[in-house]
Amino acid sequence: MSKPSPQQPPKSFESALAELEKIVxxxxxxxxxxxxxxxxxxxxxxxxxxxxxxLKEASQQVKLLEAGVLKEFTLNGEPAVADRAE
Numbered sequence: 001m002s003k004p005s006p007q008q009p010p011k012s013f014e015s016a017l018a019e020l021e022k023i024v025x026x027x028x029x030x031x032x033x034x035x036x037x038x039x040x041x042x043x044x045x046x047x048x049x050x051x052x053x054x055l056k057e058a059s060q061q062v063k064l065l066e067a068g069v070l071k072e073f074t075l076n077g078e079p080a081v082a083d084r085a086e
Contacts, residue, residue, distance in 0.1 A: 007043060013054040020047040 010016035023044045026032055032040060 007046070010047065010050055013051060013058075016047045016050045016054070020044055020051065023047070 010019065023040045027037060027040055027044075
């Protein structure tokens, strides 16, 4: 049995997710031979890890943005937005 050629990493989160969804559909259909099922499972695991890493990086970027940008805005020492409960 020859080694399968390594697959290219996904270009984006969206392309990885789309490929992962296709793999899940094919495996759920139950029509893949055993060798193809194992290869699909392996590729699915790679795609899942890629997606998890992309989401983790995005979450970290959002936290950094929130910490540096989303500070309370004040005008002349007073909050810029009055409390709407009044």
